[in-house]
Amino acid sequence: MKTVLKFLVALLPVFTSARAQTDHIGTQVSLPNHPRILLLKGEEDAIKRTVGLDKTWEKMHGIILAECDALMDVPPIERIQIGRRLLGKSREGLRRIFFLAYAWRMTQQENYLRRAEKELLAISAFSDWNPSHFLDVGEMTMAVAIGYDWLYHGLSESARNQIKTAILKKGIEPSLNEKYNSWLKVTNNWNQVCNAGMAYGALAIFEDQPELAKRIINRSISSVALPMNDYNPDGAYPEGYSYWGYGTSFNVMLISALEKAFGSDYGLSAQPGFLKTAAYLENMTGPTGNAFNYSDSGLAGGLESSMFWFANKLKDPSLLWVERSHLMNDGANRFVKDRLLPSVMLWSAGVGVSSVKEPKELMWTGAGKTPVALMRSSWTDPAAIFLGFKGGSPSMNHAHMDAGSFVMDADGVRWAMDFGMQDYESLESKGVDLWNKKQDSQRWQVFRYNNFVHNTLTINNKMQQVEGDARMTSSSKTPVFMNAIADLTPIYNQSVLKAVRGVALVNKAYVVVRDELETAPAETTVRWTMLTPADVKLLGKNKAELTKDGKKLILEVQEPAKVTLQTWSTEPPHDYDAANPGTIRVGFEVKAPANSKTALTVLLIPEKAEKTARPKVQPLEKWVK
Incomplete structure (x- = not known):
């Protein structure tokens, strides 16, 4: 038996090598003459017709040419x-x-x-x-x-x-x-970007280096399947909003080039969850125009040309609702910063802005490595409520200690916010060991990266567990009580026996955040925190009034009964931390007795919902599934 095992182990590199060198494109390859990447000879005519018939695309075409004139x-x-x-x-x-x-x-x-x-x-x-x-x-x-x-x-x-x-x-x-070339074996955006670039190079010089070019293209098809597996099952992208814009766009650039050159993408777009990821990206933007910017993400998005590829592929123009807003409202100065902008002219398929209708669903949930729940009261009302909620693990690529965190928009204001990323060079240049994800590494001392400044819990003043993984356990799209629940126990298991958080959008009017904890045989200190750009006025021990841009939000602690709201500064503790002007943390701390069950229930109430009846929030086990 040992001999057989040794034989199989010896063969593993051979199998791995063979798998990496799968001949996807075949030996009898006949490529179009130049130009062969993305846009074949004569295909300019279709774009010209679109430009001639539609003011939106005429404007975009003009913006690109004007930028070229400026160069x-x-x-x-x-x-x-x-x-x-x-x-x-x-x-x-x-x-x-x-x-x-x-x-x-x-x-x-x-x-x-x-x-x-x-x-x-x-x-x-x-x-x-x-x-x-x-x-x-x-x-x-x-x-x-x-x-x-x-x-x-x-x-x-x-x-x-x-x-x-x-x-x-x-x-x-x-x-x-x-x-x-270690990127060939990783499952993150590096794989997608580098494989796309190499395949483009191979396509460009194919006739001069046919065997090498085939090898590179076959390698790209095999290798890029690794990160594409992370879209499974629903399309949620593990690295968050900004890195979706990076990894997915280059993935689409690769697929589109393969389709154009070979008439096939060799099964890539059929990878489980990949085509569903367009809905993830669309639902990640709130009515303020800001993204749910967890992990290393920026806050404000721009036009995503790959969304036009997805909408065309799926024959679903409603996927372009957010892109429609960008087309209508963004200025040329924003468009021309996008290095992939010309691809939108290739993938628009002449879709007219007026034909884009809002999505039908008000809630989207995605499992996978970084599960999320995204819900809103309306797609068309600029004052709508938006609630984004995440699980996942700090161990993910580009992740922060933000499992259980949420963001909230209402009345055109982002009330519950996330700092998102800090510029890497600003940290690396000061010697910060940024990419070491071990539990006690310097990465987690960066102010924006740990749980103390995210909209989640801090228990016994400790960091979240890097190797912990918070899974979504249930969700419901019921209009009167859209909700999602995540088991945070693996994130806090060194401090408590159980930690579960549920968030809900009630009657499309206000938000509930409920935590249920079971403590170990020791008294436990639990801090509930929300980061906000608003001015905070404490109205009493359990109520605060948040004001911004002439709008108002009430934060009310429904339980425990004895609680004292307070605020904490966002002044950065280290010289390498980015400044955080105009922000503050609001929340409370409670002492939970040993061997006890404790519930924390917080309501976030927009001004127009102040007089709305708010029944007592039920235990999570009774939430609508």
Whole structure:
């Protein structure tokens, strides 16, 4: 038996290698001539028709061309690295080249071609594209591949040779070096971005390096299935809102390029949960326009071009409700910052803003590595209530100690907020050990990252358990009592025997947050915290009035009966922490006796609901399922 086991163990690397080298695209490959990436020859005509028939797309087309005109006298990018990253330059390179190549394809104006060529040659002359931080290479390779492919017939032979060599030597070849390609085995955004970039490079120079190109494309298809598995089962993206915009967009760029070049995405879009992720992203934005920005996320989103790909794929324009708002309200200065913006012109399929209707469902829940529940009182009322609630684990990529946290909008104000991310370089440059996720690591001393400043519990003044994992145990879309419950016990199991939190949107009028705890054989101190940008006025021991922008919200502790509300500063404790002006924490602490059951029930009541009848909140076991 031992001999058989040894034999099987010896074969494992062989099986793994064979699996990694699966020939997805086959040996008889016939690719279109250049241009072959995303937009084939002659497909510009469909975009021109859309631009001619629809004012929204005419405006967007004009914005892209105007930005290209503004780039004419701007010097090409220089290789200036900031800390460990060249990423800012790679992203600007992708933005410039994608914009200029689009302008050339659509107008055939020589000035766009020559300006893009100048940028391509400058980037191709860099000493390298910083393979030690391979995201930089991934984005730069995509940039140069799009430029090479789309401008191919307008480039001089000398320019083509220089650009082609750079794609090979500075993009693809470093990806074959094990020193730089650990991203092939990870399940996060690095995999999606780097594999997309490498596949673009391979598509661009396919005719010159057919065997290598096939190997790279097959590798990308096999490898990207790893992070795509994390969309299973419902589409919730483990890394949160901003990294959805990064990882998923590049994933869609990869799939779209494969579909265009080979007529197939080799089953990628059929990966469980992937097509459902568009609904996750749409539901993550509240009526304030702000995202549920848990983990390392920004607060304000922008137009997501990949949402048009999803809406087109699923034949569901309602997925574009939030994008509709961006199209109608965002200015050109916001659009032109998006380095993937030209792709929206490719994927819009001519959808008209007026044909986009609001989604039918007011609540969306997703399981997976970072489960979330997202509910609202209306999609069309700008004063609507929005409640976002999360479980998950601090051990996830880019996660914070925020299991059990929530955000809330009402009357156009984000009352319960999340700081989201702090700029990495601002921490790394001061020597912070940012990426060490061990329980006692410095990462969790960063003010914005630990549970003390999130809208969750702190028990016995301790950090949440990094290896803990809070699962959603139930939810209900019942309109009069939309709710979700998460078991937080694994996050706090060093302090209590049980910790469960439920949040509810009651009668579309106010919010309930209820915690139920079972203590160990020792007295337990529990702190309930909510971070807010509002002014806080304590009205009594159990009630506070929050005011902002002329609006009002009442925070009322229904139980325990004896509680004293208080506030805590958000002044950062370390010199490396970001400043947090205009914010404060409000909440309370209670002493729970040993071996006891304790319930904490807090109501968040918008001004117009103050006179609404509010029945006593039931135990979680009686909540509508």
